[in-house]
Amino acid sequence: MMKKFILSMLSVLMIASVAYAQPKLEIIGGNSYDWGKVGPKDSPLKTKVKIKNTGNEQLLITNVKPSCGCTTAPLDKDKLAPGETATIDVSFNVGSNAGVNSKTIRITSNDPANSTTIFRLSADVEKAVVVSPAYFAFNQMEVGKEESSKxxxxxxxxxxxxISNITKSPADLKLNLSGTKTLKPGESFDLVAKVTPTAPGYMNCWVKMKTDSVDEPEISISGYGSVKESPIFNNK
Structure with a gap:
């Protein structure tokens, strides 16, 4: 009887040990990182995220996905033995964004208690000049018809x-600003671009200008549009 009892207890212990053997993903330092106040010259913003397997089985990281294309997050290894760590090299390009920027990185693993972990990133981007929207959008363009965007x-x-030294392409792109323009703190100016397409297809343009800001010495603005043939030219 005693022998059967001991064997039964050993079986229970073995089953229990197997049942509780599992990986566990932990982000060292917490599930968020804040760069605080930054400027355009600080871009791209970088940090390293340390992941540790605090469980007692191998941790398999199956996916690391940033919330937008402005953020990259390569992982140095995806299989972690118990107690082992891995590193995500985070890089965030702030681009034309201003103010508080919040991004996330979704980490998927075989952690049975938490298969998806969200790591949050934030930065307060201070810019000397803000362009809004970030590019010229030309809608419903037709050959021979002038279109504008602001x-x-x-x-x-x-x-x-x-603002000074304005250059543009194509050469026939018209702007409502050709010389210099000084804006007081908090003041804004509407820049209007006009173009008359000569052929159907995809149209793109750009405008560049210099500023006297140390942090942002140049402003570069792109423009896009799709041009269709004019009904006048089609009805021959």
């Missing part, structure tokens, strides 16, 4: 901002 340029710095 963006707003705002001085979000604490000093006057002077």
């Amino acid at each position: 963006i707003s340029i705002k001085n979000t710095g604490k000093k006057p901002l002077t």
Whole structure:
């Protein structure tokens, strides 16, 4: 009887040990990172995220997916033995974004208690000038018909901002600004671009200008549009 009892207890212990053998994903330092106040010159923002397997079985990281294309997050290894760590090299390109920017990284693993872990990133981007929207959007373009698009340029710095040395492409792109323009702190200006397409297809343009801002010495704005043939030219 005693022998059977001991064998039964050993079986129970073995089953229990198997049942509780599992991986566990833990992010060292917490599930978020804040760069605080940053400027355009700080871009791309970088940090390293350390992942540790605090369980007692192998941890398999099956996917690491940032919430947008402006963020990259390569992982140095995806299989972690108990107690082992891995590193995600995070890089965030702030681009034309201003103010508080929040992004996430979704980490998927074989952790049975938490198969998906969300790591949160944030940064308060301070810019001397904000362009909104970030590009010229030309809608319903037709051959031979002039179309226009407007963006707003705002001085979000604490000093006057002077814009000068404007260049553009194509050469026949018309702008309502050709010389210099000085914006007071908080002041904005609507830049209007006009173009008359000469052929159907995809149209793109760009405008570049210099500023006297140390942090943002140049503003570059792209423009896009799809041009269709004019009904006048089609009805021959």
